[in-house]
Amino acid sequence: MEIQRKVKYEEELDRQFLDLIKNMSGCDDIDRCIQCGTCSSSCPMAVYMDYPPRKIIAMIKNGFRDEALRSFTIWLCPSCYTCQVRCPANIKITDVMYALKRVAIEKGVYPTRFAIPILDREMSKIIATNGRNSELWLILRLYLKSRKPLGLLKMAPLGLKLMKTGRMSLKKESIKNKKQLRTLLKALKEGA
C-alpha cells in the first residue's frame, strides 16, 4: 500500500475559485453557507455521491477546485431542488451544481465516458441544430458516445414495448423556422 498525504497544503488551493463561481447565475449567496447539512440530509442522491452537497459548498468556499469539478456529485444531481427550497441560508444549491457542471464541461474535466455529461451535451446539440429533441436519436447518440453499444441491446425489449404502444417514433423532429434559431444563437454568441 502506498502511503499518500491526505491533507492539502494551502498553496495547492485555488483561492480565486470562490469568486469564479460566485459570479455565475444564482451563485451569489454561496458564502452565506453555515454548513448545517440540511442539503445533504434532504438529497435523495446523497447516498451515491462522492461528496454530499454540504461538502461541495465547503470545497468551493475553500478553493478545492479540482475535487469539486471532478466529482460525480455534480452529475448525479437530478435538479429536484429539495436542498434549494430547504436551505436556511437561501443558497440556490441546484444552481450552484449547474454552475459547476458548466465549468467542468468548459475545462473538459468531467468523468469521460460517463453518460450524464454526454447526455447533456448531445441533447443541447440536437436542440441547437433542430430546435426539437428526438428521443430515439438522443438515446442512440448517448450509447455511441459513451461507447456502450451493448447497452443498446439490453434496451431492445423496452424499445419493442414502446414501439408496440406507439410511444416511440423514428422521425427526426425539427422546427420550421430553423433560420431564426440560428440567428438567435449567433446573435447571442456575438454578444448581441
Added chain:
Amino acid sequence: MNGYIYYPGCSLKGNSKHYEESILPVFKEVGLPLEELEDWNCCGATAYFSVDDGMAAAICGRNLSLAEKAEKDIVAPCAGCYLTLKKSNKFLIGGSEKAEKILAALEKAGLNYTGKVDVKHPLEVLTQDEMLDKIRARVTRPLKGLRVACYYGCQLVRPYTDFDDPDYPTSLDRLMAATGAVPVDFSGKTRCCGGSLTGTIEEVGLRLNYILLKEAKRKGADVISTICPLCQFNLEILQDKMVKKYKEDVRMPVLYFSQLLGLAMGLAKEDLGFSRSIIDLKPMWEKIG
C-alpha cells in the same frame, strides 16, 4: 394575458402521447380548448442549463416570445418544461446585464419579449376553486373506491411554484378526490424519481423508483397518478426489472392524472390513451367497473 396556449414539449409528442391525448379533451370539456403554440422549440430541460445557461434561457425566450405574440399564457403539462420555461422567464425579466443581452439577441432574431407571459401547469389551472366546482359537477362516472397515490415529483412543486407546497402539496389529491377516487397518504409524493438517471445509471434509477412504488403499495394504492412524463416513464418501464431484482411484486399502473380525470368526466376511455399503458390495467377496470 387572455387565455392559454398549449406547449407540448418533446415528451408529449413522443413517449407520452397519452398525456396529450387526455389533457386536451379534458381542457376542452371544462371550456378551455387549447391550441398548440405555433412552431415551438424544445425547452432544453436540465441538459441545456448544464452546458450553457445563456443559450438555455434564449431558446426558452423564443417560446415565450411566440406566446406573447399570440397574446396567451403558456400551459405546459411536462413538469420539466414548466420549470425550465418558468425559470427562464424569471431570469429574462430580472433586469440583469446578461438577461438584457439575451433579450437583445432575441430581438435581432425578430423575437421581441416584454415579459407579459405567465407559465402555468394544467394542475394549477384545473384546481382553482371555481374550476374544481365545475369538474365536480361534470363527474358522471365516479372512480368509486379506486385508491390513488398522487405523485407530484420534483420540478412541478419546486422551486418556483406558488400554487402549492414544495414538500407536501395537496392540489392533485383534491382533484383526484373530486373524481370520487380515494387519495392515499403517499409520503413519497415529492421524492425525486431520478429524472434522466434511469437512462444513464439504471442501477440508481431502479432503486429510486422501487422506493416510490413500494411505498405506494404499502399505502394500499391501486394506481399512481402522475403529472410529469419523465416520472410516468420511469415509474412504469422499470417495474419488471424491479420484480426480478428486489423479488417483490411492486407492479401497479402509472397513469396521467388527466386520463383518470377524463374517465371520471365521462369521456370515452378509448380516447384517453389507456392502450398505451405497458402495465396491465385489468385489475383497475375490474375495480371501477
